[in-house]
Amino acid sequence: MLIKDIVLRQRGNNKTAIIFGNETISYDQLLDQASILANRLKPLTTFSNHIAIFLPNSIQYAVSYFAITLCDKVIIPISTLAKKAEIESTLIYCQAELIITNFSNLNILKEMLSGMEQATRIVIVDSDEIILINDKKMLQYNNDDLKYDDESDQIAIMLHTSGTTSNPKRVMLSHRNLISNINSNIESLQLNSDDISLVQLPMFFGYCNTAQFLTHLCLGGTIVILHTMFSPKQFLQLVEKEQITNFTTVPSVLFLLLQHKEKQRFDISSLRYICFGGGIMPVDKLRKLIDEFPSIGFVHTYGQTEAAPRVTCLLPEDALRKIGSVGKALPNVSVKIVNHNGEEVAAEVIGEIIVKGENVMKGYYKQIGETSKVLQDGWLYTGDLAKYDQDQYIYLVGRKKNVIISGGMNIYPEEIEEVLLQYPLIKEAIVIKESHELLGEVPIAKIVIHGDKKDIKNIQHDINKYCHMNLTRFKVPARIIIVENLNKTKTGKIKRF
Structure with missing residues (x-):
């Protein structure tokens, strides 16, 4: 096809x-x-x-x-x-x-x-x-x-991924890649032609391109495209008016939904799923979402543009039992967590996620060297670090390239960010590395706060104290910098670099 x-x-x-x-x-x-x-x-x-x-x-x-x-x-x-x-x-x-x-x-x-x-x-x-x-x-x-000899292997789309203006990088996805991921998505969520999906993410974004846009048109369902900026009230009105059955977004949008005071005014009984991924979802906020919207199944997803993009999901029946996990592989997708020798790791041991399946890209356009680094023996080496639990559910730890090595200890910025985002005053946070004469590298936190910023020194002191209470000492940010805003990508993700 x-x-x-x-x-x-x-x-x-x-x-x-x-x-x-x-x-x-x-x-x-x-x-x-x-x-x-x-x-x-x-x-x-x-x-x-x-x-x-x-x-x-x-x-x-x-x-x-x-x-x-x-x-x-x-x-x-x-x-x-x-x-x-x-x-x-x-x-x-x-x-x-x-x-x-x-x-x-x-x-x-x-x-x-x-x-x-x-x-x-x-x-x-x-x-x-x-x-x-x-x-x-x-x-x-x-x-x-x-x-390619087979029509299905011809390139259908080239999507932007990490790269710069001087050194662009485009992921080549074939018809087979896209159709395979569409079918995995449909089977995983049991979608059908009666489904009505609300699109808020950019349609050029891999997440939206396959999981919403192509999936629902392939089924003969209906897509409702949000025609203005997202607001919680408008979202709830639209779900009620159009009888939306599923919605896919990033965690920051769901944080806005939590803040809305008049949720109960709207009939959102049609909404079966909210799928989310592409950012850190603090466990306490997810629990609150599940508690405040009991009729909605929250689906924690994981993927990469290079995998067309969805790789795993945690289905609603496991949302509380395995909270914080991104679940297991989608149908017809193989996932392993391996060490630096390519050997699968035991439970609770951190390794790199590798992915295999017809959803995995053909490669990076005009980047043979870069392609060979990530595609090995049919496996896509994602650069994402994770661990299994005893039941083989996957928990993300961070990005391989984001690891901060401080005094010989590995620090994963995402872990610190999740703790920071649970502090009531913090709206957004990013943790980056900074060179240190003695330790090599140390973590630095840049945060955006809610409300008045007049008493910055006391705010920083309180956040530092909170970090010492909730993080191992070597993980506590060496500096906390309060900023007006954080740079974001076109898809709304906070830029780390």
């Missing part, structure tokens, strides 16, 4: 596929509009197999996404929050000379692309206009090295 088959097999289906504010589109209309756009794109795609999308979450994004798949081309999503240097480096690196946007973003994009090294065509999804930026010769790219 190919990604384009998700819409092709829905021909003639008048069921609502996507709701976005006051706009709706049926499956048949989605296929029709995607086909019209695909016919516009085909004569323009003789130079490269890669087509970029520069659109926010919207029905237009979905139409553009499937138009590219109907052309048998590779999707290159670019955030509308991206800056000029990011957009230029992505288009050049990914060899994409065609980019789809709408009238609302056209002027911004034209300004961003002015003076670019290569000619670029902008296709406007809500008009027949095509604009050529820079009157330069179109380059002929050879993407033969990405061609």
